[in-house]
Amino acid sequence: MTALTILSNSVHQLDGLYSLNDLHKAAGSEEKHMPFRFMRLEQTKELIAEIEQTPFLVSASKVINGGKNRGTYVCRELVYAYAMWISAKFHLLVIRAFDALYSPQPISNPDKFITPEQQGALTPEEYAELLEKRGKIIVDRDDTAARLISLEQQDILFNLMAIRFPEGKDRPYGWSRFNRHFVISSYKHLQADRFAAACCYIPAMPDRQVKALPAPEQSKEIIEWIDKLKYLDSTKRWMLYFEDAGIPSIKQIPDDACVMSADRFLEAINEPNGIYVSPEKLFAFVQETIKRLEQSYQFQKARAEGKPAKLRC
Template identity: 40%
Template sequence: MNSLAQTYINSTTQPLVIGDLFIRQDEDGRYCLNDLHKASGDTRKDRPSYFLENEKTQELIKTIDDENYDVGNPSSFKRAVNIIRGRGKEQGTYAVKELVYSYAMWISAKFHLTVIRAYDAMVMQWQINDRKSISPEQQSLLHEIVDRRSNGERKIYAEMWSRHNRHFKIAKYSQLLSVHFSEAVHYLETMDIKSSKKLDIQTDLTVFERLSTEVVNQVTDYIWSLNREIRRLKGVAPALPSFDEKTMAQAVINQQMQGKRMFLTFNPVSSAPEISLVEDDLLMVRRNEIENLLNDPDKVPQDRIPNIIQSAAKRLK
């Protein structure tokens, strides 16, 4: 992730403070150079306008803008410098972090060091805030989701919390970090679950839909784990494609199961459907068709006939 993108993501979560002065930010997370000018001593020769007129500064601005311009998505482009005029307290010259550092160094080495330390302190506070657990209100919202989706079924209720805690690698839901709250809401809302109540054979739920449940769960877990790891490594997670995960899992299963034979049974305790694949060399035949089967060379190889005759002879003794 480049520094400009990092600035936008972290904007306004923790203020940059130099001395007793809070450095303002615009809506895209750029920092106010006018505030930095005041923090440095407010001398005339160090005004932001003089800094921006500098040839080296112009080269740096152009380099930053060129690196962050996305030809495929020009509407997302955010310039390195944003000048706001005539809007009361918001007016001023705002710049990205690279220009903040450059401006501080242009003023003096001492002020440059001050800004670096202030920014490091701000980043440290972000990290501390990210380690805070969710609030009681957020816990209540997660509870509401699980209660609603489990619909009074204790087995599903326990399964949802178990999978949630395992997904976020925590012992109990109250240990969830606040930075992961939005992800947890989405995870619980989209978790694929199946009822433990007795299955109605006449239901529209197909065998493949039942079979796909675990696949959907694994795919969903993998996608969120992958995105979380990318963010942990300070990378940019690509936008998730707009596909229906359940449909995707069914498509994969259908593709893999074409031409396969399956045996469907129902668990005598839970009434849940259980599907097992029939091996290619396994024969299933009605009792009154055994003789016809023996006459079919494609079903019974020639070298098996002597063994069959011996077994039949023993049976007749």
């Protein structure tokens, strides 16, 4: 099998899934684009749930924590979603890489062709049904062939539309606009050479109804504070937060600082390419955890015996 290559970086495959770690490397290896950040997005989880409803699909994603194949592997739809999450430019690169990998080869079998004479002998309904059959080719009088998108590419467009319009009631508007743009009666009739353009068009589609939001009321203090942001050192990391009175504040945080819940911390330290914690800090963390468990045990024991007890927070 020919390997998928993006910007001279090979993307390994495992059980029909593609390595997000290799895609992350091809995209520039930025920390903010690490695979685990994409996988924990609520939108990603919803997309995986939709994809895994497909009959006979074993899994849309797989995480391997050890061995030579360590990493996060996902199906093609999630590869497109990941690339779109990173940037429009990288999204287009990935689409074109897949197009180059799976471009159909010329078919010499005459049974696969529809001549103009055969087309004229069919009713519109028969012709539309014939076009929907996978692998068919339309040949015009100049003998130039144009293949329709495959069933797999149809699924990709369907999932992109689901991402763009999460509310099902908005999707008929999306498909109507899509069909008008490409001058077709159904996305299934899209020509293969327009597939990349379609993948770029769907994410950029406007909302069904664009409502202008009223301008927010801003106090003089907040406006002055916002103006100060441009003087911050852009090479440092900063955390913005609001105090009880609703006044914004900002402070510098370490380069390796992360803001996450306790549950998310436990997940992140166990994920491939997750946050890095030195063995020394992990050992100290375990020691403090044991102390905390001992305190909790003594608290519960004292309460059970009816003695005064106070749990340290």
